[in-house]
Amino acid sequence: QNLLFPVGEGDFNWESYSAFDEAVNLDGQGLTIFGPWRGEDQVLFESILAYFTAASGVNVSYSSSENYEQQIVIDTQAGSPPDVAILPQPGLIAELVRQGHVLPLGDEVQSWLGENYAAGESWVSLGTYDGPDGTPGLYAFPYKIDVKSLVWYVPENFEDAGYEVPTSMEDLKALTEQIVADGGTPWCIGLGSGGATGWPATDWVEDLMLRVAPPETYDAWVSHEIPFNDPAVIEAIEEFGWFAKNDAFVAGGSASVASTDFRDSPNGLFTSPPQCYLHHQASFIPSFFPEGTELGVDADFFYMPAYAERDLGTPVLGAGTLVMLTQETEAGRAFIEFLQTPIAHELWMAQSSFLTPLKTVNIDTYANTALRQQGQILLDATTFRFDASDLMPGAVGAGSFWTGMVDFVGGRSAADVAAAIDASWPQ
Amino acid sequence: MNPALNAVIVIVAGVGVCVSYFWLANLVLDKVIFPARGAHAGRNITRANRVRPWLFLFPALFFVGVYLAYPVFATLWLSLNDRAGNFVGLRNYNRMFSEPKFGESLRNNMLWLIVVPAAATAFGLLAAQLTDRIRWGSIAKSIIFMPMAISFVGASVIWKLIYDARDASLPQIGLLNAVWMQFDGGIGSVLMLQALPVIVLVTMALALGFGTWLLMRGLRGARVPQVILRLVLAVIALVLAGVALRWAWGAVVVSLPYGRPQQWLQLPFWNNFFLMAVLVWIQTGFAMVILSAALRGVPEDTIEAAVLDGANPFQIFFKIKAPQIIGTIVVVWTTITILVLKVFDIVLAMTNGQWETQVLANYMYDKFFRAFDTGMGSAAAMIIMALVTPILVWNVWNARKEMR
Amino acid sequence: MDGIVGSKPALRWVTHITVALLVILWIIPTAGLMVSSFRTGDQITSSGWWQAFSTQEAQQPAIRITGDEVQEGDAFVIEGRLFANAATISAWGTSSREPEAYAPGATADIGDGVTLTLAEDGAFRLTAPNSTADMRLPRVFTSAATAPEFTLDNYRTVLFSPLAGQSIGQAFLNTLTVSIPATVIPILVAAFAAYALAWMQFPGRAMLVAVIVGLLVVPLQLALIPLLQLHNAIGIGKGYWGIWLAHTGFGLPLAVYLLRNYMVSLPRDIIENARVDGASEFQIFVKIVLPLSFPALASFAIFQFLWTWNDLLVALVFLGTGNDQQVLTGNLVNLMGSRGGDWEILSASAFVSIAVPLLVFFSMQRFLVRGLLAGSVK
Amino acid sequence: MADLKLTGVEKAYGKVKVLQDINLDIKTGELIVFVGPSGCGKSTLLRMIAGLEGISGGELLIDGQRMNDVPPAQRGIAMVFQSYALYPHMSVRENMAFALKIAHKPQAEIDAAIANAARILQLEPYLDRLPKALSGGQRQRVAIGRSIVRDPKVYLFDEPLSNLDAALRVATRIEIAQLKEHMPDSTMIYVTHDQVEAMTLATRIVVLAGGGIAQVGAPLDLYERPENEFVATFIGSPAMNLSPGEVVQTGSETKVKLENGGIAYSNVPTRDADMGLRVNIGVRPEDLTHAAGPAIFSGTVEITEALGEVTLLYLARDAGGAQVIAKLPGIHAELRGQGVSLSADPAKVHLFAGGKSLLHR
Amino acid sequence: MADLKLTGVEKAYGKVKVLQDINLDIKTGELIVFVGPSGCGKSTLLRMIAGLEGISGGELLIDGQRMNDVPPAQRGIAMVFQSYALYPHMSVRENMAFALKIAHKPQAEIDAAIANAARILQLEPYLDRLPKALSGGQRQRVAIGRSIVRDPKVYLFDEPLSNLDAALRVATRIEIAQLKEHMPDSTMIYVTHDQVEAMTLATRIVVLAGGGIAQVGAPLDLYERPENEFVATFIGSPAMNLSPGEVVQTGSETKVKLENGGIAYSNVPTRDADMGLRVNIGVRPEDLTHAAGPAIFSGTVEITEALGEVTLLYLARDAGGAQVIAKLPGIHAELRGQGVSLSADPAKVHLFAGGKSLLHR
Numbered sequence A: 001q002n003l004l005f006p007v008g009e010g011d012f013n014w015e016s017y018s019a020f021d022e023a024v025n026l027d028g029q030g031l032t033i034f035g036p037w038r039g040e041d042q043v044l045f046e047s048i049l050a051y052f053t054a055a056s057g058v059n060v061s062y063s064s065s066e067n068y069e070q071q072i073v074i075d076t077q078a079g080s081p082p083d084v085a086i087l088p089q090p091g092l093i094a095e096l097v098r099q100g101h102v103l104p105l106g107d108e109v110q111s112w113l114g115e116n117y118a119a120g121e122s123w124v125s126l127g128t129y130d131g132p133d134g135t136p137g138l139y140a141f142p143y144k145i146d147v148k149s150l151v152w153y154v155p156e157n158f159e160d161a162g163y164e165v166p167t168s169m170e171d172l173k174a175l176t177e178q179i180v181a182d183g184g185t186p187w188c189i190g191l192g193s194g195g196a197t198g199w200p201a202t203d204w205v206e207d208l209m210l211r212v213a214p215p216e217t218y219d220a221w222v223s224h225e226i227p228f229n230d231p232a233v234i235e236a237i238e239e240f241g242w243f244a245k246n247d248a249f250v251a252g253g254s255a256s257v258a259s260t261d262f263r264d265s266p267n268g269l270f271t272s273p274p275q276c277y278l279h280h281q282a283s284f285i286p287s288f289f290p291e292g293t294e295l296g297v298d299a300d301f302f303y304m305p306a307y308a309e310r311d312l313g314t315p316v317l318g319a320g321t322l323v324m325l326t327q328e329t330e331a332g333r334a335f336i337e338f339l340q341t342p343i344a345h346e347l348w349m350a351q352s353s354f355l356t357p358l359k360t361v362n363i364d365t366y367a368n369t370a371l372r373q374q375g376q377i378l379l380d381a382t383t384f385r386f387d388a389s390d391l392m393p394g395a396v397g398a399g400s401f402w403t404g405m406v407d408f409v410g411g412r413s414a415a416d417v418a419a420a421i422d423a424s425w426p427q
Numbered sequence B: 001m002n003p004a005l006n007a008v009i010v011i012v013a014g015v016g017v018c019v020s021y022f023w024l025a026n027l028v029l030d031k032v033i034f035p036a037r038g039a040h041a042g043r044n045i046t047r048a049n050r051v052r053p054w055l056f057l058f059p060a061l062f063f064v065g066v067y068l069a070y071p072v073f074a075t076l077w078l079s080l081n082d083r084a085g086n087f088v089g090l091r092n093y094n095r096m097f098s099e100p101k102f103g104e105s106l107r108n109n110m111l112w113l114i115v116v117p118a119a120a121t122a123f124g125l126l127a128a129q130l131t132d133r134i135r136w137g138s139i140a141k142s143i144i145f146m147p148m149a150i151s152f153v154g155a156s157v158i159w160k161l162i163y164d165a166r167d168a169s170l171p172q173i174g175l176l177n178a179v180w181m182q183f184d185g186g187i188g189s190v191l192m193l194q195a196l197p198v199i200v201l202v203t204m205a206l207a208l209g210f211g212t213w214l215l216m217r218g219l220r221g222a223r224v225p226q227v228i229l230r231l232v233l234a235v236i237a238l239v240l241a242g243v244a245l246r247w248a249w250g251a252v253v254v255s256l257p258y259g260r261p262q263q264w265l266q267l268p269f270w271n272n273f274f275l276m277a278v279l280v281w282i283q284t285g286f287a288m289v290i291l292s293a294a295l296r297g298v299p300e301d302t303i304e305a306a307v308l309d310g311a312n313p314f315q316i317f318f319k320i321k322a323p324q325i326i327g328t329i330v331v332v333w334t335t336i337t338i339l340v341l342k343v344f345d346i347v348l349a350m351t352n353g354q355w356e357t358q359v360l361a362n363y364m365y366d367k368f369f370r371a372f373d374t375g376m377g378s379a380a381a382m383i384i385m386a387l388v389t390p391i392l393v394w395n396v397w398n399a400r401k402e403m404r
Numbered sequence C: 001m002d003g004i005v006g007s008k009p010a011l012r013w014v015t016h017i018t019v020a021l022l023v024i025l026w027i028i029p030t031a032g033l034m035v036s037s038f039r040t041g042d043q044i045t046s047s048g049w050w051q052a053f054s055t056q057e058a059q060q061p062a063i064r065i066t067g068d069e070v071q072e073g074d075a076f077v078i079e080g081r082l083f084a085n086a087a088t089i090s091a092w093g094t095s096s097r098e099p100e101a102y103a104p105g106a107t108a109d110i111g112d113g114v115t116l117t118l119a120e121d122g123a124f125r126l127t128a129p130n131s132t133a134d135m136r137l138p139r140v141f142t143s144a145a146t147a148p149e150f151t152l153d154n155y156r157t158v159l160f161s162p163l164a165g166q167s168i169g170q171a172f173l174n175t176l177t178v179s180i181p182a183t184v185i186p187i188l189v190a191a192f193a194a195y196a197l198a199w200m201q202f203p204g205r206a207m208l209v210a211v212i213v214g215l216l217v218v219p220l221q222l223a224l225i226p227l228l229q230l231h232n233a234i235g236i237g238k239g240y241w242g243i244w245l246a247h248t249g250f251g252l253p254l255a256v257y258l259l260r261n262y263m264v265s266l267p268r269d270i271i272e273n274a275r276v277d278g279a280s281e282f283q284i285f286v287k288i289v290l291p292l293s294f295p296a297l298a299s300f301a302i303f304q305f306l307w308t309w310n311d312l313l314v315a316l317v318f319l320g321t322g323n324d325q326q327v328l329t330g331n332l333v334n335l336m337g338s339r340g341g342d343w344e345i346l347s348a349s350a351f352v353s354i355a356v357p358l359l360v361f362f363s364m365q366r367f368l369v370r371g372l373l374a375g376s377v378k
Numbered sequence D, E: 001m002a003d004l005k006l007t008g009v010e011k012a013y014g015k016v017k018v019l020q021d022i023n024l025d026i027k028t029g030e031l032i033v034f035v036g037p038s039g040c041g042k043s044t045l046l047r048m049i050a051g052l053e054g055i056s057g058g059e060l061l062i063d064g065q066r067m068n069d070v071p072p073a074q075r076g077i078a079m080v081f082q083s084y085a086l087y088p089h090m091s092v093r094e095n096m097a098f099a100l101k102i103a104h105k106p107q108a109e110i111d112a113a114i115a116n117a118a119r120i121l122q123l124e125p126y127l128d129r130l131p132k133a134l135s136g137g138q139r140q141r142v143a144i145g146r147s148i149v150r151d152p153k154v155y156l157f158d159e160p161l162s163n164l165d166a167a168l169r170v171a172t173r174i175e176i177a178q179l180k181e182h183m184p185d186s187t188m189i190y191v192t193h194d195q196v197e198a199m200t201l202a203t204r205i206v207v208l209a210g211g212g213i214a215q216v217g218a219p220l221d222l223y224e225r226p227e228n229e230f231v232a233t234f235i236g237s238p239a240m241n242l243s244p245g246e247v248v249q250t251g252s253e254t255k256v257k258l259e260n261g262g263i264a265y266s267n268v269p270t271r272d273a274d275m276g277l278r279v280n281i282g283v284r285p286e287d288l289t290h291a292a293g294p295a296i297f298s299g300t301v302e303i304t305e306a307l308g309e310v311t312l313l314y315l316a317r318d319a320g321g322a323q324v325i326a327k328l329p330g331i332h333a334e335l336r337g338q339g340v341s342l343s344a345d346p347a348k349v350h351l352f353a354g355g356k357s358l359l360h361r
C-alpha cells in the first residue's frame, strides 16, 4: 500500500497511529463504506483509508454514487446496506435511524466526542437522533467539516478599488452600497444547481438567521418548534432579499440569481473589469475558481461578519459529513475508533478541503494558510450551527426550502414563501 | 482471472442459460411429457400445443410479474399507508390533491403528453420518410439517432448549455441567447419573431377548423360510438384552434424584451416547452428507427398503384403509407407517451420542477427520495399509472381488432 | 419504387433541404458538446462553443506575471511571454478597473518605480528598482485576439485519470458484461412471448397484451426496493445475475410490445406453410419468425443496449458500487466530483460513452433493411 | 393409404356461414378437384382439411381417424398455397429443403429430392436465388416443388398453376398427373379455376357453390350429365346456352318449344305428366351446328372470336335477353353480321326444370 | 388518341439484361397482348410502359411524345397488377374511389363509376369490406374495377384474370372486350398466360422470349403462320407437335420423310435447293386426324384425357423421344392402349428449318 506521507515523518501525530496499529488487528476482514465523495474527494478519502487498512489489516472498499441519497435509502431498505455509511444530511440520517437501519455508536464514543471536539456538545447533539423506539442516542460521528460563513473576494480588486475587508454586517452593507456607488456590482449570487437549485440561498438565510436571532431561535426553527414563518425567519429571509433582490447589488440583476449556476457564479470575481466583488459560499468553492487561481493571492475570503449592534457573538454556520454504522462489524467499530485518532484528521488536513473541530490535532498540519484560517474561524466560533436545511426533514430541507428560495428571488414575498414552506412541513 | 475472459464466460453463461431453457423445455414437453408417439400421439400433441404458449410465455410472464406487477401492487398498498406503515385509506390521495404542486404537475404532464409524443412521432415519421429517399439518408439517420445514445442526464447537460444565459455585458455561451441577442427589434426581428409565428399559428387554427368541419360533416349516418368520438375530437380541435388564435393575437401584440438575455428555463409556461424539446430531441430517433422499418414494410405495389392513380407524394404518404403503418404509429406513440409519464431525469436535472415545471414523475421522485413520504410517492405513482388507462384501452381495442 | 421515373426535381430538393434542416437542428446540441469536449473548462464558460474555431478578440482572464528575475545594472528585470499560444494584444491594463488602459508596446508605471512593458505578441518586460522576490507580482489584464485552441486533456482525464479508482478498461468490460446479456436475454424471452401472443391460440391473449402494455408504465423507482429485497432474500444479492434479471424485467414489456406488433404483421401463409411442412412451433419460431423479425429484433436490441449502456441507477442498485463492479456511467459520474458541473469532463465523458452505442447502431442499421418479406407472397 | 371423409363439415366466420353441410368421401389415390365460383369457399375448405382453419361443425376423418383437432403437421399433408407463401429469407434450395431438414432426412436424400423437383419444374438455374429475385411464375413453381419433395400422404393444391404460362402449365399439369400415377396411394386435392386442369386431372370433381356442394362426379359425368343448371353452366367454357321453353312432346325423345321461337329435340326421356312443363333447354356452344332443319337458335352473329382451331359466334340477344354462344370448328370470321340457324344432336340437349336436370330426377 | 411506340427499348438489372431491343408500334385502339414464358419479362415491359421501371435504353413514345422520363401519373394510364396491390386499409369502395377522389371528381360521378364497375365485376355485396376479407378472385376483381372507374387512355393489365373462375373469366373477358369496343380510342396492353384470352382479346399478340420479341401479329396469324418454332409451340395448347425429317420432294407441295418413319406433306412451297434439307415439321394436335393413307405419326396411345368436347391422345414416345399429342373431337377413351395412325391436311403442316418457318423466309 502506498501511503502518501511516510509513517513517522512530518508533524503528524504518529503516536496515535501506532497506538491504533497495535490495538487493532483485523487482518483479512472486509469493510464496505458508502459515502458522498467522488472525484478528487474520493482520492483524498481513499488516501486516508490506506492508513486505516495498513494499521488494521481491514480491506476497505469504498463506493459512492451520484444519487447517493437515493442509493442509501434503497440499499438500507432492501436489506443490503454497506457496513459504514457516510452522509452529509442529518435529516436523511434521522430517517434512517428512525427506521432502525443505523446502529448506535455507544456512550464511549459520545463522551469522547463531547470531550475532544471543540464545542463538543453541539457535535454530540448533531450526532444524536431518536432511535426506532424513540430513545435518543449517538448514531453518527461527525467527520470532515465545512465552514459556510465565508465571503470570497479578490484582494487585488479590493486594492485597486481601495476597499477594506468589512468586520461587521453594517460595514458589509455599507461596502455593498459603496461598490454600487462606484459603478460596480458588489455581489455574485448563483442558486442554480440543477435539481438542487436554491440551496445556496438556504445557506445565506441560515447564515443571516444566526446574525439576526439567537442560536436558540435557530434551533427552534430547525426542530419546527417555531413555525417556518416566524418573524425571525422572515427577517432573515428579507435580509437575504436585501442582497439578492436588488438589481444593482447582484451581477446580472436579481433575475439571474436563481438561474446562474452556483459553480459559475464565482467566476464574476475574476473577470476584468470584475463583474462583482463579493461572493458568499462555503469552503469548497475554490475548486470552481478558474484554473491556476492561487488561494490567498488571487482570491481570498473573510468571515461573514455579524451585526455589531446585535451582539450575537461570532456565529459560524457549517456543514459536514457524519459517519454511521449500518451493519454490525468489528471492522466498522474499528473504523469509528480510527476516526477518533488525530492522525485520521491530520492526514487529510495536510492535503486539502478538510476542516476538523478535533482539538487534539496539530493545526500546523493544515495544507495552507487559507485552510488554517478557516480552521481558525471554526475554533473562534462562539456559536456553531449545522446547516439548517440539512437538519430539516427532507421534504423541507431538500425540497420546499430550496424551491421557496427560488420563488423568493423570483419575486414572491418573504412572508408568502415562509408560509408556503411551513405548510409543506411533514406532520 | 483475466477480467475480459471472465466477462466473456459470464456473458456466455447468462445467455446460455436463457437459450437452454427454451430449448430444453420444448424438448421435455415434446419428448417426455407429451411424447408424439404411441397410442395417444394425437391427443398428446394437442395437449402439448395447448401447453406450449404458456411455455413460451412463462419466462416473460414471470419476469413481468415479479419485476413489474408485484411492485405495482406493493405500491398500491403503500399508497394506502402512511410512512409509518399504518393504513390510512385514501388520505394520501387527499393530501396530494390538495397540494398545489400536484395540480401543477398534472397540468404540465398533460402538456407533455400532448406535445412530446406528437412532436417526436411527427419528426420521426418525417425523418423516416425523407431519409429513405435520399442517398445520404443513412448518415442523416445516424445523426438524428445520435441523441438516443446519450443518457437523459447527459442530454440535460447539453441543453443546459444551449439555454444558458449570461449577463448582457458578457459573451453568451448559450446558443439560444446568442441567437436571441442578434434580434434587435428591427424589421427582421418582427418578421421572424412575430409575423412568422402568427402565420404559423393562424394556419394551424385554420387547419384545425377545417378538421372540425370534416369531423362534423360525416356525422350524420355514423354509428353512435363514432359520433361520440367525432364530437369529442371536434371539441378538442376547436379548443386547440382557439388557443392557437389567442396565441397568434398574443404574438401580434407582444413586445419582446430585445437585447436582454432570457432565462429560458424560467419563463413560466414556456419553459415547459424548452424542457420538452430535450425529450423530443432524444425520442425522435426512436420514432424514426421504428417507423422507418414499418415504412419499408409497406408493400411497394400499393405505392405504385397510388402513383399510377395520380397521387402526389404527399397523398401517397398520408393516404397510402401512413394508414398502412398506423399500427406502428400507435406503438411508437404509446411508447413515447409512456416514457413521458415516466421520465423525470430531464426535469430533475434542469429545473427540478421549479418555475412551474413540475411533472408527476419528478413529483413522485421527490416524495420518495427527498421527503421519504412513501405514501404520497406511491399515490403519485398510482396516478401516473392511472393516466395510461386510455392508452391501455386503445391498445386492447387495437389488438382485438387485428386478431379478428 | 426506386424505378419510378420522373419524380420532380423540386420535390427532391425540398426533401434534401428538409432533411438537412432536421439534421442541423439535431446535430447542433451534440456538436456543441463535441466542440466543448476539446476545450478547457475556462474556455467553455467564457465563450460560446461556436466561437471556438475563430480567432477571438476578447477580454482575457487576468494573468499574473511570473518568471526568473535577472539583474540588469541596478534594475531587476523579468522577461517572458504571457501566452503560451499565439495571441495579439489590442489593449491591456494592470488594474481590474481599467483593463484597457494601455496600448500594446506601451509602458505602464505600476508604482514604486516598477514598470511593465507589454508587446503586441504578449512578450513582457518588468523592471523594478529592487528585487521582486518577496513582492507580489502584478496581474496583467489583456484584451487579445487568441487563436483557436483545443486540448485533449479532457479525454486524457476521462480515459486515464486515476480519480475514477479503476481503469476505464475494466469499466468498459463491466458495462459490456452487463449490457450484452441484458440485451440478449430480454430479446430472447420477449421474442418467444411475442410469438405466442401473436401467432398461438390460447385464451386470454388480448388481455395479456393489455397487461403488458399497462406494465410499460411502471416507474422504475417503484420497483427498486422490493426487487433488491427479493434478490437479497433469494440469495442472488448484488451481482451480474441480479442486474441482468432486473434489466430483463424492466425491458420486457417494451420488447414484447414492439416485437408482437411486428410479428402479427408477418404474412400468415408463410407461418401456416411452415406448420404444414411439419415444423414444430419451436422450429417455426426459430427458423421462420425469428429471421423474418430481424428488423424489429435489431431495433429493439439497439434500444435495449442503449438503455442498459446508459443506465446508472439500476447498475448502482443491483450491481453494487464497488470499484470492481463500476460500470462506465458510474465511472464517469465519479469523475465529475462531488459537486458535479465540470462541463469539460462531462462533455468528454459523454463522447466516450456514446462511442459504443453509436457503433452498435451503425452495425445494426444494416439489419433494419428494406423488404425482408419481398417475394414471399403474392 | 389415405382416404378422407368429411361429414357435415361447416365453417362460419363469426355469423357468416361460408360453408355448410359438406359431405365428401375421398378414397385413397383419388385426385379430387374443387371448382366453383370465386369466393365460394374452395380455399377455405382446403385449409380446413389442412388444419389451418378450425372446423366449425362436422367431422373430418383421415384414414378413419378424427382429425378435427390434430395439428396440420401431424395430418401427413403437403400444401401449395395460392399466394406462394415462400420463406423469403431462404434460397429456393433452402425453401425446398426446409420440410425435409425438419424431418431430419439425410442430406443425400434431400439433395436428390430437390434435384428431382427442380428438374421437373425447370428450376435448376434458380436454386440459389432468393424468392424476391424470381418472377411470379417462378415463385409458384418453387411453391409446388416444396410440396413435391416432401412426398406426403395427401397433397393439397390451391390453384398451383395459376401463374404459369400455357406451355409450362401443360407440362406441370402432366407432371402432376404422372406424379399421381407414380404414387397411386397418395391422395390429392386440387383447387383450380382452370377447366382444362379440372377435366384432365381429376378423378372426381367437386363443384362448390353457395356454401355447399353442387355436384360431385367424374369430369365427363359433370360435363355430360350435369345435375343442375349451375353445374351445367359452370362446367365448360364458354358456358352452356340455356333457353326457356315448354315441353310439347314427351317420351324417349322430348320436344321443346322455345320461347325464342326455336324447336329443340332432346334425348332426355320425359313422362307424360311432363307435358307442358316449363323447362330450360341447355346446349353447349361446341354442340351447336349449322341447322339444316328446324333450328334451336337463330339470329345474327354479333361478334366472332377466332381461336384458331375453333371460332366462337356470339349471337345477338333474342327477346329473352339470353346470350347465345356457339363454338364452330375452323375459322369463320366471315359469319359476322350474318344470320345463322343453329341446332344440335338431341343427345347433346339437356333439359332442366326448376334448375334441376330432368335426367337426374 | 393514344398510340405507343417503343424503339430499341431495353432493360437491365445491374448487368443482367432482362429485355433488349424491343421495337413495337401500338396504334390507338389496339388491344395488344403480351405472352411468353414465365420470367421472360412481360411484367417488366409493362411496368416500363407504366413508368414504374426506368427504361435502361431506347425510347418510349406515347402519342409521339417521349415518355422515358415522364412520371407515371402523367402518362394517362391505368394498371391492374398481377399481385392485386389493393390498399389494405381502404374498403373496396374506397379503393375504387381513390383515383377519382385524388382527381377531385364530383361525388355523384364517383358513385356512378363505382356502381357501374361493381355491377360489371359482381362486386356489389363486397363494397364495404376490406380487402383482407375477400377471396383471391374477389381481390383481383377489385383491382380491375379500380382501373375501370378511371377511364384512362391506356390500360395496362398484368394477368388480371388469373384468379377468376372460368365463368367469371369468360364474363370479365367479354366485358373487357366490350369495354374495348365502347372505347375504341383507348389502347390496352394485356399480359396473360391464358391462350384463350390472348387469342380472343388481342388485336395483335406480342410473343416475348429470351428478352426479345419472337413475333408480333394478329392472333390467327400467329396460330396459322408462326415465324419460328418457339412461337409455333408456344401458341396453341397443347403445343404443336414437332418432328424432324428431310425434304424429299420440293415444289408447291413439299414432301418430308420423317425420322420416325412417317411421311408428311405440306403446302409450304419449297425451292429445288431445299432438296435434302433437314427440317422439322410441325402439326398442331387439333389438326391431326385418323390417317387413311400414309401417316405422319403412328404409335400406341399411352394416355387419353377426355375434355368433354375433345379428347387428347398422348402417343408413346417414338425413337426420337418426342411426345406426340393429338386432339380429336368427341370422346375417345377407348383408344387408350391402341395403336393409331395420324395424318394431317397438308395446309396445316408447318415446316421449320433451323428454327425458322420456311413460310417466312
Ligand SMILES: Nc1ncnc2c1ncn2[C@@H]1O[C@H](COP(=O)(O)OP(=O)(O)OP(=O)(O)O)[C@@H](O)[C@H]1O
Pocket: D133, D134, D135, D136, D137, D138, D163, E013, E016, E018, E036, E037, E038, E039, E040, E041, E042, E043, E044, E045, E082
Ligand atoms: N429486381 C430484379 N433483379 C434481378 N432480376 C429481376 C428483378 N426483377 C425481375 N427480375 C428478373 O427479370 C425477369 C423478368 O421478370 P418478369 O416479372 O417481368 O417476368 P414475367 O414475364 O412477368 O413472368 P411471370 O409470367 O411469371 O409473371 C425474370 O427472370 C426475373 O427473374
Ligand SMILES: Nc1ncnc2c1ncn2[C@@H]1O[C@H](COP(=O)(O)OP(=O)(O)OP(=O)(O)O)[C@@H](O)[C@H]1O
Pocket: B404, D013, D016, D018, D036, D037, D038, D039, D040, D041, D042, D043, D044, D045, D082, E132, E133, E134, E135, E136, E137, E138, E163
Ligand atoms: N376472415 C374472413 N372473414 C370473413 N369472411 C371471410 C374471411 N376469409 C374469407 N372470407 C369469405 O369466405 C368466402 C370464401 O373464401 P375463399 O378464400 O375460401 O374463396 P375461394 O373459393 O378460394 O375464392 P378464390 O377462388 O377467389 O380464391 C369468401 O366469400 C370470403 O369473402
Ligand SMILES: [Mg+2]
Pocket: D042, D043, D044, D082, D158, E135, E136, E137
Ligand atoms: Mg382461393
Ligand SMILES: [Mg+2]
Pocket: D135, D136, E042, E043, E044, E082, E158
Ligand atoms: Mg409477371
